[in-house]
Amino acid sequence: MPRYFFNIQDGQSNDDDEEGCELPSLDEARAQAVLAAGEMLKDKGRELWPGSEWRMTVIDETGEVACLLRFIAS
Secondary structure: OEEEEEEEEEEOEEOOOOOOOOOOOHHHHHHHHHHHHHHHHHHHHHOOOOOOOOEEEEEEEOEEEEHHHHHHHE
């Protein structure tokens, strides 16, 4: 099963996923990224304002970008 790494940049720091997780497909990795991003952004609340950018980059085990989620608050 392929391994995917979910790396976070929040405008102040980078949090690289060193462990990753095995998921059955690219579609499942994308779905997991959306769910995880929603939970993380929900906890950020007022920290996203004003004008900051939050992003999650999902990388597969070969180093290719599987998906990129970007949120900009303005």
